[in-house]
Amino acid sequence: MPIATMNPTSGKTEILIEPHSAAEVDERIAQAAAAVEALKATTFAQRAEWMRAAAAILDDQAAGLGxxxxxxxxxxxxxxxxxxxKSAKAMRFYAEHSEEFLADVALEDPSTVNASAAWTRYEPLGVVLAVMPWNYPLWQVIRFAAPALMAGNAGLLKHASNVPQAALFLDTLFERAGFPEGSFRTLLIGGREVGAVIADPRVKAVTLTGSEPAGRSVAQIAGDHVKKAVLELGGSDPFIVLxxxxxxxxxxxxxxxxxNNNGQSCIAGKRFIVHADVYDEFAAEFATQMSGLVIGNPLLPETQVGPLATESGRQDLIDLVEDAREKGASILTGGTVPDLxxxxYAPTVIADLPEDARLIQEEAFGPVASLYLAKDxxxxxxxxxxTTFGLSSAVWTSDPEEEAFFVAGLDAGAVFVNGMTVSYQELPxxxxxxxxxxxELAAVGQREFCNLKTVWKA
Structure with a gap:
């Protein structure tokens, strides 16, 4: 079945692309495996030159790619x-810092292990498969590809099926910049075919950004074949105001x-938890600003909110809102489908959520915010x-004790104080x-797909 670009602004099909056959997939995996051997003969300096060239391609084509x-x-x-x-900036970041991030680390006193010298070194794993989503079709891929290739790995990409043109652009990007043939390859396949790629002995590891069910499936297959996996799944991030x-x-x-991103971001603030002393003030200001946003054609510069990426995604959002409405929640603004x-879907603020509302536990992937009144x-x-999620969080306070309380107490991979969560290449x-x-990201993200080898010398 052809893979389609469905324009979410019009609902119409823009282009149909034939998926790769089993033979084509096998050939692309073989090319990536061969590229690993070629990359072993390169230096950090050489790979950095190629990575900067790839970044320059993005800069030159930014308007068209956008x-x-x-x-x-x-x-x-x-x-x-x-x-x-942002993707080009991350590529330059890893071109600049990879040799430092992956440098040998010597044991300060080797005599403690009865050696004349001892150290650790980072070595690439080989071919790494990335299963990536549509919400940041370039950034999600580059934040894997840039550190992975700079480490000497080769990459395979199974991109979301609704962004095939972005996937095909990425298929040739790194070779155009000078990397060995096959260093990065796109696989135009369906989700059901991912398992066979993970299982292939030429593939050494997998990373996925996506839904919790997809993550469970990938992790199970990777575990069955004893392969490294990195998973970035959903989030229902709290945004706390004191x-x-x-x-x-x-x-x-x-x-x-x-x-941001039409509300379709894993790390977006989704649950707005406001202290009782300032709840009314915040709720009124928040709902007023949300109701005044400009909805329309995302190619127009004045548009602030475009369409959801898929029709099914919008329906999922509608179902969450209607469940809350039927169970007695208050809709402060929105909760409707625009006549477009x-x-x-209209920017929406929901308050007074009952405990059995699905929004209490499920991620709203779209411009829907839930408000919570906190007593203290x-x-x-x-x-x-x-919630069962713990991706990121934000807390707004000017009190150092409050800040320390929430930084220590929040169950999340990150806490942003007096700001919104943003991914930076400098931070894990x-x-x-x-x-x-x-x-992902920073030095630790690059090291995820390296073998940490210990060397001991008598």
Whole structure:
């Protein structure tokens, strides 16, 4: 069955692309395995030169790539172009720092292990499969590919089926920049075929960013074949506002946190937990700003909220909101489907959620925010930690003791104080609980797909 680019703004098919056959998939895995051997003969300096060249390609094509991303998944055009630029920046970051991140580390006093010298070294694992989502079709891939290739690994990409043109662009990017043939290959396959690729003995590890069910499946197959896996799964991130905070600034940032990428971001603030002393003020400001957002064609510069990426994704969001409404929740704004072609949903704020509402535990992947009134600090922390997810979090306070309380108490892979969660190449990224395991980005993310080898010398 052909793989389609369905324009979420119009609901129409833009292009149909034939998937790879089993023979083509086998050949692409073979090319990646051969590239690993070629990469072993290269230096950090050589790979850095190629990585900078790949970054330059992104810079040169930023406008066109931004438009392609918007057409395929619907985010506002300025955000799409920013994604391209962020990806190029990360590539340069790893070109600059990989040799430092992966340098040998000597044991300071080797006599403690009866040696004249002892050290550890990082070596690439080989071919690594990346199973990536559509919400950041370039950035999600580059934040894996840049550190992996700079470490000397080869990459295979199984991208989301609704962004095939982005996947095909990435298929040739690194070779165009000078990397050996096969260093990075896209596999145009369905989800059911991923297991066979993970099981292939030429593939040494897998990383996935996606849903919890997909993560469970990938982790099980990787475990069956004793292969390394890194998983970044869902999030229902708390955004906590305390009385000492600048409430207006918190509300303005909360809007950006919730509607960035049309609300389709794992690390977006989704549950807004507000202390009783400032709840009414925050709720009124937040709902007013959410209701005033410009919805429309994401290719137009004035648009702030575009469509959901898929029709099924919008339906999932509708179902969550209607479940809450039927169980007695208050809809402060939104909760409707705009009269537009494509897969739009109005920015929505829901309050007074009953304990049995699905939104209490499930991730809302779209411009829907849930508001929670917290009686005190302990109650805010209880609400924040009550979900099965633990990706990131935010807390707004000007009190150092409050800050320390939440930094220590939040069950999350990250805590952002007086800001919204953003991924930076300089900082590790990943979650706890059912948000996954392992880390991406920074030095630790690059080392995930390296063998840490210990060397002892008499």
């Amino acid at each position: 438009e392609l991303i918007t057409i395929e998944m619907g985010k506002p055009i300025a955000q799409s172009v920013a994604e391209v630029e 009385p000492s905070a600048d409430v207006k600034a918190a509300a303005a940032t909360a809007v950006r946190a919730r509607i 072609p494509g897969w739009f 600090h302990e109650d805010a922390l209880r609400i924040a930690n009550q 990224f990943g979650g706890v609980k059912r948000s996954g395991f392992g880390r």
